Amino acid sequence: MDLSVLRSxxxxxxxxLERQDRMxxxxxFDARLARLEGSTLHLDFSDSRKFAGNLEYDSIRNHxxxxxxxxxxxxxxxxxxxxxxx
Numbered sequence: 437m438d439l440s441v442l443r444s445x446x447x448x449x450x451x452x453l454e455r456q457d458r459m460x461x462x463x464x465f466d467a468r469l470a471r472l473e474g475s476t477l478h479l480d481f482s483d484s485r486k487f488a489g490n491l492e493y494d495s496i497r498n499h500x501x502x503x504x505x506x507x508x509x510x511x512x513x514x515x516x517x518x519x520x521x522x
Contacts, residue, residue, distance in 0.1 A: 437514050439472040445512055453507040460500035460507075470521050477508075477516045 446469060454461035470480035501518050508516050 437472065437512075439469060442472060442477070442512065443469050449504075449507050449511045452511050453504060456507060457500065457503045459496065460503035463497045463500045464504050472516075475514075475516055477518050478521045479518060480521045482521075 450461060450465055453464065464479070467479040467481055470478040472478070497520060504518050505516060508514065508518075
């Protein structure tokens with residue numbers, strides 16, 4: 437899997453995630469796909485953190501990572517571990 441291929445299908449992943457779990461979608465809709473290393477997808481939230489103020493979602497992202505990983509598997513058909521770039 438190439439990161440550009442994953443990026444081209446990211447909207448489909450997010451649409452699926454929103455239908456399955458709206459809170460998970462809220463936690464990840466503003467993520468940037470930073471890099472793909474093997475089966476690990478690194479997400480970057482630095483842009484959203486600039487404007488987040490009291491709307492920071494770090495605390496709920498860990499709880500919803502499985503839902504995002506499930507959405508990736510359902511839409512694209514690959515197993516990825518999602519991690520947050522700090």
